[in-house]
Amino acid sequence: MKALIKYQPGAGNVRAGEVEKPVIGPEEVLLKVMGAGICGTDLHILRDDSYPVRPPVTLGHEVSGTIEEIGEKVHGWELGERVVSETYYHTCGKCFFCKTGNINLCEEKLSIGSGVDGAMAEYVKVPSKNLHRFPESLSFEEACMTEPLVCCVQAVFQHSRLSPEDCVVVTGPGTIGLLTLQVIKLFGCRTIVLGTKKDEKRLNMALELGADEIMYVEEEDIAGRVRKSSRGLGADAVFECSGSVAAIRLSMDLMRKGACYTQVGIPGREAAIDMGKVVLREYTIRGTYATRPIWWDKTLELLRDGKIRLKPLLSSACSLEEWEKGFNSAIDGEGFKHIIVPVRGEGITEGE
Secondary structure (H helix, E strand, O other), X not given: OEEEEXXXXXXXXXXXXXXXXXXXXXXXXXXXXXXXXXXXXXXXXHHOOOXXXXXXXXXXXXXXXXXXXXXXXXXXXXOOOXXXXXXXXXXXXXXXXXXXXXXXXXXXXXXXXXXXXXXXXOEEEEEHHHEEEOOOOOOHHHHOOHHHHHHHHHHHHHHOOOOOOOEEEEEOOOHHHHHHHHHHHOOOOEEEEEEOXXXXXXXXXXXXXXXXXXXXXXXXXXXXXXXXXXXXXXXXXXXXXXXXXXXXHXXXXXXXXEEEEEEOOOOOOOOXXXXXXXXXXXXXXXXXXXXXXXXXXXXXXXXXXXXXXXXXXXXXXXXXXXXXXXXXXXXXXXOOEEEEOOOOOOOOOOOO
16 A cells, blocks of 8 residues: 655655555454545654654554544444544553543653554554544544644643633644634633734634734844733633744743743754743643543544634645645645645545
8 A cells, every 4th residue: 555654764755665564353343544634743753853753654644534444342432423532542441540540641652643543544444442433423534633722722821821811822823723712712712823924814814713813923023012912911721732932931921920831843953942930930731642532532622622723724725745845835834734635536625
């Protein structure tokens, strides 16, 4: 079958090629992949700059598809069902992190697309316990975005302490930033989204999706403008969604004393911050990594209730052979979510 493979360590070293079709175990299912989202994680793996990966491995962990085969010990699922899947192929179940519900931190964790073969292929195998049915109202394109939305739901619901009318800053108006924005708005917060001049279209989309204000970081005295929009104090919370070192450092000057900072985007390199500000202003700094199972249920509930808009963030769909086009669009910040469609003509059309 066709697949997109990280074939050895180092920058680049990715190609589309032929691999063996997966053979499922008794508690696994085989999914026919209908779409696989290109994630910032995939870009880190392409550049080999910060994300753990075990090549040779098929990329892709944001997946929607249909059930093609069912293992002999699997119950409650039928062939042809439309599903999305959690990303962990293996966690130990025995360590401190697994026992406390933090399986995303398991030292033995293997995820599809980095630790084991992933979803940028015609087929992918996953444990049946990972499956979730998604609402009929969603297309396969939209369903591809379930996993990144879960990351954002976890960031907001678990790692922050928002109250109605809080002033919240989101840095980075890409897919993750605009999904995070929509989740924050569920709390009744006033939101400010920051981006660069290059992000003009993305920032306009932020306004369409509910942002109260947008700001360009190139403009003078951004910190002063944020204070003016937040009772003269500074933001109650910041969600850094770009992974940009400059955005991380800027964020330290945007918050009021006692504010909460959550790092959502994965930085491509080490980012130094002024720990003196953290101490003297009593900031709470949190990181959020991947997903915990509980937030999948919450995310699908939000999608069933129509509280999150995914379709406006779909930008393009390309074949495995055209993978470089999709990856380059993502690297260049063109549009929002770009999707790999392993087999053309399977119900997925070009994005908006």
